[in-house]
Amino acid sequence: MSTNSILAPIQSDLQAVEIRLRESIRLDYAPLANVFETLIESGGKRIRPALAILASKFHPADQDKMVTLAVATELVHAATLIHDDLIDKSPVRRGSPTISSRWSGTATVLAGDYLLARAADISASIENFRVMRIFARTLMTICEGEIRQDFGGAHWPPNRAEYYHHIESKTASLFSAATEGGAVLSGAPDAEIAALKTFGHNLGMAFQVVDDILDFTADARELGKPVGSDLRQGTFTLPVFYYIEQNSPAQAGDILSEDLDRLVNTVRNSSAIDASKAEARRFAKVAQDALAVFPDNEYRRALSGLATYVVDRTL
Amino acid sequence: MSTNSILAPIQSDLQAVEIRLRESIRLDYAPLANVFETLIESGGKRIRPALAILASKFHPADQDKMVTLAVATELVHAATLIHDDLIDKSPVRRGSPTISSRWSGTATVLAGDYLLARAADISASIENFRVMRIFARTLMTICEGEIRQDFGGAHWPPNRAEYYHHIESKTASLFSAATEGGAVLSGAPDAEIAALKTFGHNLGMAFQVVDDILDFTADARELGKPVGSDLRQGTFTLPVFYYIEQNSPAQAGDILSEDLDRLVNTVRNSSAIDASKAEARRFAKVAQDALAVFPDNEYRRALSGLATYVVDRTL
Numbered sequence: 001m002s003t004n005s006i007l008a009p010i011q012s013d014l015q016a017v018e019i020r021l022r023e024s025i026r027l028d029y030a031p032l033a034n035v036f037e038t039l040i041e042s043g044g045k046r047i048r049p050a051l052a053i054l055a056s057k058f059h060p061a062d063q064d065k066m067v068t069l070a071v072a073t074e075l076v077h078a079a080t081l082i083h084d085d086l087i088d089k090s091p092v093r094r095g096s097p098t099i100s101s102r103w104s105g106t107a108t109v110l111a112g113d114y115l116l117a118r119a120a121d122i123s124a125s126i127e128n129f130r131v132m133r134i135f136a137r138t139l140m141t142i143c144e145g146e147i148r149q150d151f152g153g154a155h156w157p158p159n160r161a162e163y164y165h166h167i168e169s170k171t172a173s174l175f176s177a178a179t180e181g182g183a184v185l186s187g188a189p190d191a192e193i194a195a196l197k198t199f200g201h202n203l204g205m206a207f208q209v210v211d212d213i214l215d216f217t218a219d220a221r222e223l224g225k226p227v228g229s230d231l232r233q234g235t236f237t238l239p240v241f242y243y244i245e246q247n248s249p250a251q252a253g254d255i256l257s258e259d260l261d262r263l264v265n266t267v268r269n270s271s272a273i274d275a276s277k278a279e280a281r282r283f284a285k286v287a288q289d290a291l292a293v294f295p296d297n298e299y300r301r302a303l304s305g306l307a308t309y310v311v312d313r314t315l
Numbered sequence: 316m317s318t319n320s321i322l323a324p325i326q327s328d329l330q331a332v333e334i335r336l337r338e339s340i341r342l343d344y345a346p347l348a349n350v351f352e353t354l355i356e357s358g359g360k361r362i363r364p365a366l367a368i369l370a371s372k373f374h375p376a377d378q379d380k381m382v383t384l385a386v387a388t389e390l391v392h393a394a395t396l397i398h399d400d401l402i403d404k405s406p407v408r409r410g411s412p413t414i415s416s417r418w419s420g421t422a423t424v425l426a427g428d429y430l431l432a433r434a435a436d437i438s439a440s441i442e443n444f445r446v447m448r449i450f451a452r453t454l455m456t457i458c459e460g461e462i463r464q465d466f467g468g469a470h471w472p473p474n475r476a477e478y479y480h481h482i483e484s485k486t487a488s489l490f491s492a493a494t495e496g497g498a499v500l501s502g503a504p505d506a507e508i509a510a511l512k513t514f515g516h517n518l519g520m521a522f523q524v525v526d527d528i529l530d531f532t533a534d535a536r537e538l539g540k541p542v543g544s545d546l547r548q549g550t551f552t553l554p555v556f557y558y559i560e561q562n563s564p565a566q567a568g569d570i571l572s573e574d575l576d577r578l579v580n581t582v583r584n585s586s587a588i589d590a591s592k593a594e595a596r597r598f599a600k601v602a603q604d605a606l607a608v609f610p611d612n613e614y615r616r617a618l619s620g621l622a623t624y625v626v627d628r629t630l
Binding site for chain 1: 317341344346347398401402418419420421422423424425426428429431432433435436438439444446447448450451452454455458459461462463465
């Protein structure tokens, strides 16, 4: 099922998000406005805004604040993409040249900072301090996680436990901030807030594991970068850990001395891919199970559908 | 007069700020905690926290929130210092190696981001949305100003008007956010908020002009960097603009082709220094005049004293 049909129940909310997203980056200073426009208009699936909106639907929430929360979520995501592309030296993102490939490192850093400040400014207008703090702390988690990676050097993360910790801070933290934030905004009781936070966390984990699988199995043209980019840059992800565990535990540190094209191809065709996919499915199942506290309505079905989609997607 | 004696009326508040500053950067992850500790403990004059506190004193403000605001102000300042040192490639700050000289560009960027997130987290606990938005917008102003500088390239800013615009975004914006934030927190009426914002803005302008003068006139050992660093890096500041206006308007673009040691020395001994000092004094005077709406109490005298200090300081 496509995200469009899964998200049909919140289509009008998502349209409001698109309009507000564009408004939020309309700036006097043209160079900055242009790069943000390229980044925002090149799309992405808006999964994080959708999560914030869906999580706010089980109790009556202020529609304007809900849209604002969704916009802030996407702006934080966009800011982290800008800094990620700089860190990874990625030339292309969603078919467009990255900001970091066009601007100096300095200007790229500042562009990301600007978007974070804009997100904070917009969040303040929601006038909910608990939501505000959820997002500030998520940003701290994301930064600390990336610093740990930077300090860990090549082959980072060093083992499967560290890998899970890293994708938690890198991806799952913002997914769970979106669902927790939406739930808090709607005035949901604590047990439901906890359930939606659990849902967001596990969906984010599944999402990132699948991203890391697709880095091996998708088509270079669809990816917009060479297959196996992470491994080529010396970063080990879940398929690599499974490959090492299943094949050659003794030489884990040495695999990068092999021919990289051959290594990427070997991992791609190994059972490590299926094992990783099973792991993503387990995370998605935990996410779906957390929804049991809610009535079986269109919003719960949409959330559950997202969990299935995230695992089954081919890009 | 020293800042210690000027700030005597708020000494206990400033001590509370020091304690809370240290608490705010106590983190599990040691590498990050250590660099923040070095940055925060190496001091600085805490002028921004002092401004936030003094501006909140004309009406009864919640002491805990006032200290929180002061801490958030200093954290935003610290974050911009981290990014500034990276941008300027400065090896030393206040006698200690900069984070950017010890860490990768990536980790340095993220360390700054982390502090901004921490500042946002702390600010949210003040539970005042107007204050929150003042700071978010200040951060946007700072980022946009630095991006303009980065895009402007060498010799930037190109003229005196651009110079004022730049030091407004770089320095005065956070000074005025501190005074405006303090006033808002205390529930001051709009006219007083405006007066304190004007005070902060003009004090910040005076402060930065004097910083730019000291870059020429102070001792290299006291500065911790070569005399005339800005000019050596191709950045024109107020003394340079006055020097060009007074001496050689035709060759403004060419002065950097001269011998740089000689050029720095010439500017240092020219009347451009006195002209710049007079300009700083004008800004300080406008700041002091804005205080006329307040009763002549110890807090107003402290603010006025700060304006005098900022111009007369030798480092």
